[in-house]
Amino acid sequence: GESVGLHLPTLSVQEGDNSIINCAYSNSASDYFIWYKQESGKGPQFIIDIRSNMDKRQGQRVTVLLNKTVKHLSLQIAATQPGDSAVYFCAENHRDDKIIFGKGTRLHILP
Amino acid sequence: GAGVSQTPSNKVTEKGKYVELRCDPISGHTALYWYRQSLGQGPEFLIYFQGTGAADDSGLPNDRFFAVRPEGSVSTLKIQRTERGDSAVYLCASSTTGRGANVLTFGAGSRLTVL
Numbered sequence: 634g635e636s637v638g639l640h641l642p643t644l645s646v647q648e649g650d651n652s653i654i655n656c657a658y659s660n661s662a663s664d665y666f667i668w669y670k671q672e673s674g675k676g677p678q679f680i681i682d683i684r685s686n687m688d689k690r691q692g693q694r695v696t697v698l699l700n701k702t703v704k705h706l707s708l709q710i711a712a713t714q715p716g717d718s719a720v721y722f723c724a725e726n727h728r729d730d731k732i733i734f735g736k737g738t739r740l741h742i743l744p
Numbered sequence: 745g746a747g748v749s750q751t752p753s754n755k756v757t758e759k760g761k762y763v764e765l766r767c768d769p770i771s772g773h774t775a776l777y778w779y780r781q782s783l784g785q786g787p788e789f790l791i792y793f794q795g796t797g798a799a800d801d802s803g804l805p806n807d808r809f810f811a812v813r814p815e816g817s818v819s820t821l822k823i824q825r826t827e828r829g830d831s832a833v834y835l836c837a838s839s840t841t842g843r844g845a846n847v848l849t850f851g852a853g854s855r856l857t858v859l
Binding site: 665667674675676677678679682722726729730731732733734735736737 | 748775777779785786787788789792794799800802835837846847848849850851852853
């Protein structure tokens with residue numbers, strides 16, 4: 634069936650290092666992907682998105698990579714800061730605008 | 745308003761009772777989504793509206809769940825005969841109709857606890 638999943642449920646990173654959060658998706662028809670950040674007690678917050686006709690997109694301190702061949706998505710956070718501690722979700726947008734979320738990765742920042 | 749507003753923020757009810765959860769989307773956003781999030785899980789799609797109509801309700805778990813958006817703005821998620829398994833955070837999100845580039849803005853959620 635349709636699903637979006639993540640390889641690692643928890644990731645611990647030293648402050649100042651780069652973080653890489655991975656995501657696998659199964660629906661090859663999905664044409665748009667989004668990364669969200671969720672802090673405790675809050676709703677998910679948009680970080681960055683990418684269309685299926687691209688393989689890389691950069692934002693401020695974040696980069697999303699898309700590999701359609703293996704249906705893999707990753708979020709790279711440069712120079713991780715304490716404020717980056719959160720749960721990160723990838724989501725895929727089917728052509729019918731139904732947006733499906735993965736299970737999430739919790740990012741811990743070590744001092 | 746400036747963001748998506750959900751009320752109540754917390755709701756405790758007894759098994760078998762009826763519950764309504766309200767969502768006020770960002771003004772002008774035509775698409776509105778409902779998700780359910782259990783502890784340690786990602787948001788689970790329930791239903792989304794384009795304007796007043798439900799474009800996709802395939803995520804509603806059973807006929808105890810129903811949602812409306814009569815004027816294309818505020819939406820209400822209705823749960824009948826609540827069960828303990830309905831306990832979760834119910835998230836609402838809205839977006840402009842950006843086909844293929846649909847960035848959702850979420851509210852803080854309504855935490856439902858069924859005793």
